[in-house]
Amino acid sequence: MSWVKSASLNSEDVFDENADELKLQSKEWTSNMKKRVKDGYVDGVDAGQEASLQAGFNLGFKEGAAQTVAVGRLRGILGAVWCWCQIQHPEKPVPTSVTDLLQRVTEHESQIMEDIRRALENPPPSVSDISESMDALEVEQEDPCHCKDGGNGPCCSKRDENMDVDNPIKDQTICSGSISCSSSSGESLNLLLQHCVDLVSELGLPQELIDHINELRSINQPH
Amino acid sequence: MEMPGVYTSDDLFDSILLADEKFRGEGFHEGFERGTRRGLQDGRRHGASHGAKLSSEISFYHGFAIAWKCLLQESTDDKSRKRVKALDTLLGLIQNSNLEDPQSVKLQDETEKLRAKFRQVCSMLNIPTDFRDYIKVTEGTSF
Numbered sequence: 001m002s003w004v005k006s007a008s009l010n011s012e013d014v015f016d017e018n019a020d021e022l023k024l025q026s027k028e029w030t031s032n033m034k035k036r037v038k039d040g041y042v043d044g045v046d047a048g049q050e051a052s053l054q055a056g057f058n059l060g061f062k063e064g065a066a067q068t069v070a071v072g073r074l075r076g077i078l079g080a081v082w083c084w085c086q087i088q089h090p091e092k093p094v095p096t097s098v099t100d101l102l103q104r105v106t107e108h109e110s111q112i113m114e115d116i117r118r119a120l121e122n123p124p125p126s127v128s129d130i131s132e133s134m135d136a137l138e139v140e141q142e143d144p145c146h147c148k149d150g151g152n153g154p155c156c157s158k159r160d161e162n163m164d165v166d167n168p169i170k171d172q173t174i175c176s177g178s179i180s181c182s183s184s185s186g187e188s189l190n191l192l193l194q195h196c197v198d199l200v201s202e203l204g205l206p207q208e209l210i211d212h213i214n215e216l217r218s219i220n221q222p223h
Numbered sequence: 224m225e226m227p228g229v230y231t232s233d234d235l236f237d238s239i240l241l242a243d244e245k246f247r248g249e250g251f252h253e254g255f256e257r258g259t260r261r262g263l264q265d266g267r268r269h270g271a272s273h274g275a276k277l278s279s280e281i282s283f284y285h286g287f288a289i290a291w292k293c294l295l296q297e298s299t300d301d302k303s304r305k306r307v308k309a310l311d312t313l314l315g316l317i318q319n320s321n322l323e324d325p326q327s328v329k330l331q332d333e334t335e336k337l338r339a340k341f342r343q344v345c346s347m348l349n350i351p352t353d354f355r356d357y358i359k360v361t362e363g364t365s366f
Binding site for chain 1: 242243246247248249250251252253254255256257258259260261262263264265266267268269270271272273274275276277278279280281282283284285286287288289290291293294296297322323324325326348349350351353354357358361
């Protein structure tokens, strides 16, 4: 029949071609929509980060500030004692006990700063971070299952796995609202305080100063 | 995923756009949640470092001033009284400084005033050069 012939003339192999064409268009559609999701995702990440950065900063600022109050004050007290010794007896060097303790306190404080940086900086990239990068690279995975109600499929358990890996990090960074700090630094501060009290006594300095040093014990220390 | 039905070309176009926006929107929402978590964490890290540093500096001045007040308490001469007065002013500035709002412009002004006062106090106390060097290194302020 002539219409079949003319149809054939327009496209090579009409029936097969149509079926393939539809399939191709469908695939293209799917791929385009997936790309939309990813584009939206990337934009969403940027927007979310920008929106929360300042809030995070303000929160962290207060937390970090709390961690150096006691040790900072102790350093100031010892600094004053150092100067006092130097001024009172310019002919003699400042006692090594004073210089040494000041150095130890300074180092202790540096350690605290270092711990702060490390605590929030170096969780290794979580599995979910990595899988996100893989998504961005369009490495083919199972269709991410947007489980609204935590289903039971294999992709859901993979998601749970991601969340489990995330959680220890979350705990580390948001542990009871404060930055986690090793308890050993808390103990050594008490030791430094005690040494300072002993030193100040030895030097025959006023009792009031010793009282001030002892007050530092009760300044809110992170755990 | 349904192919849009056969409508007029305008309707077709609309429904494609709608689908487009819908998927983009879903992606955006999920990304936003993740970005928020990350931003919070990054911000918190930077904030903590800054807060710790500033608090360390101000607390240092605090301990320094309190100790010197104790050390001078016995002295009643003019010079010492002037020094104690300066120390009290410094302590007053410290107590009024508020580290609650790192964004406040007031905080920057207050910190600068504090530092200036501290330098003045050190001059009055004849703080040795060695120690001024120490302060320069640890507090990052110079004389």
